[in-house]
Amino acid sequence: MVEKNRLPRELTHPVSVGGVIMGGGAPVSVQSMCTTDTADADATLAQIGRLAAAGCEIIRVAVPSAAVLDGFERVCAESPLPVVADIHFDHRLAIEACRRGASALRVNPGNIGSWERVDAVIDEAGAAGIPIRIGVNAGSLDAAFAEREDLTQVEKLVGSASSFVEHFRTRGFNDIVLSAKAHGVLTTIEVNRALSRELPDVPLHVGVTEAGTARQGTVKNAAAVGALLMEGIGDTMRLSLTADPVEEVDVAWDLLSAVGLRRLRPELVSCPTCGRCQWDLMGVAAEVERRLSSVRAPITVAVMGCVVNGPGEAAGADIGLAGGRGQALLFAGGSPLRKVSEADAVDELFAEIERRFG
Numbered sequence: 001m002v003e004k005n006r007l008p009r010e011l012t013h014p015v016s017v018g019g020v021i022m023g024g025g026a027p028v029s030v031q032s033m034c035t036t037d038t039a040d041a042d043a044t045l046a047q048i049g050r051l052a053a054a055g056c057e058i059i060r061v062a063v064p065s066a067a068v069l070d071g072f073e074r075v076c077a078e079s080p081l082p083v084v085a086d087i088h089f090d091h092r093l094a095i096e097a098c099r100r101g102a103s104a105l106r107v108n109p110g111n112i113g114s115w116e117r118v119d120a121v122i123d124e125a126g127a128a129g130i131p132i133r134i135g136v137n138a139g140s141l142d143a144a145f146a147e148r149e150d151l152t153q154v155e156k157l158v159g160s161a162s163s164f165v166e167h168f169r170t171r172g173f174n175d176i177v178l179s180a181k182a183h184g185v186l187t188t189i190e191v192n193r194a195l196s197r198e199l200p201d202v203p204l205h206v207g208v209t210e211a212g213t214a215r216q217g218t219v220k221n222a223a224a225v226g227a228l229l230m231e232g233i234g235d236t237m238r239l240s241l242t243a244d245p246v247e248e249v250d251v252a253w254d255l256l257s258a259v260g261l262r263r264l265r266p267e268l269v270s271c272p273t274c275g276r277c278q279w280d281l282m283g284v285a286a287e288v289e290r291r292l293s294s295v296r297a298p299i300t301v302a303v304m305g306c307v308v309n310g311p312g313e314a315a316g317a318d319i320g321l322a323g324g325r326g327q328a329l330l331f332a333g334g335s336p337l338r339k340v341s342e343a344d345a346v347d348e349l350f351a352e353i354e355r356r357f358g
């Protein structure tokens with residue numbers, strides 16, 4: 001895995017979620033959330049296994065009622081990833097999740113009911129030695145900010161988040177990760193910029209919430225989270241999509257790769273084709289992308305429509321193909337290797353990848 005922190009990053013207080021560090025200059029971690037019924041531990045563990053294989057590093061599961069606690073306990077015991085308990089409304093579930101093996105809690109103090117109940121959760125997490133993600137969104141603002149007509153939505157989110165953090169710290173609890181989420185791109189960017197200014201030492205969990213289905217959600221998350229990451233804001237991310245959560249993880253890694261922060265898998269460079277293209281580049285690119293999904297080397301692979309611009313434009317790629325009529329040029333590091341037939345081109349490419357990077 002290639003990991004770079006070459007972009008400026010806020011120096012946040014490092015927090016460990018089951019051994020995965022958030023903040024303090026640690027690589028931005030990738031999270032997702034199970035869509036299964038937590039009571040069904042077999043199904044939940046199976047989904048966690050698929051997510052872990054895709055590169056997920058922390059998993060969150062819903063704890064909506066006491067009926068799921070036995071399943072939750074087994075998931076915590078057998079999960080290959082640290083498990084975060086997602087709690088709303090009922091502080092007793094948060095307390096019980098601490099006792100059943102959670103690696104962290106995610107609570108929205110604004111919907112727990114009272115400070116006494118929030119304090120009971122803080123104290124239990126402290127006793128268990130696990131961090132808490134404080135979640136804030138439009139529906140769970142601090143009551144002192146929720147009704148203020150003189151404040152913008154961003155100011156309400158930031159004010160609520162800041163007052164929650166202050167309360168936790170006053171209680172002596174510092175292992176905090178903060179998220180303030182919205183479904184709009186600009187609001188997400190503005191809120192997190194403000195939080196990174198006002199609470200520069202608190203690790204931020206970033207992502208667009210309720211971002212939509214795979215295509216729209218990917219675009220919104222790429223716009224918002226991509227902008228934040230390039231400003232050095234964000235210590236862990238969950239890109240919510242109305243889709244298989246494995247897609248969230250794939251998109252998160254593609255985004256980290258695109259902004260140059262972390263590379264786990266190959267990156268595919270392919271041209272849009274034009275009138276010079278004389279081979280089935282779209283079919284070749286789709287096939288190469290499919291077969292690259294099982295390659296773990298963080299290499300750059302190019303498939304280009306023609307030799308006129310192809311090898312030159314893709315000179316930065318580790319290896320690639322530039323198509324011609326019935327044949328293609330296999331190249332590596334900007335230099336030609338050999339001509340291959342169009343029919344054998346993809347097989348030849350993967351044989352060379354295996355030889356060089358396998």
Ligand code: SF4
Nearest residue numbers: 271273274277305306
């Ligand atoms: S690489 Fe060739 S086919 Fe692809 S866009 Fe450039 S000129 Fe057109």
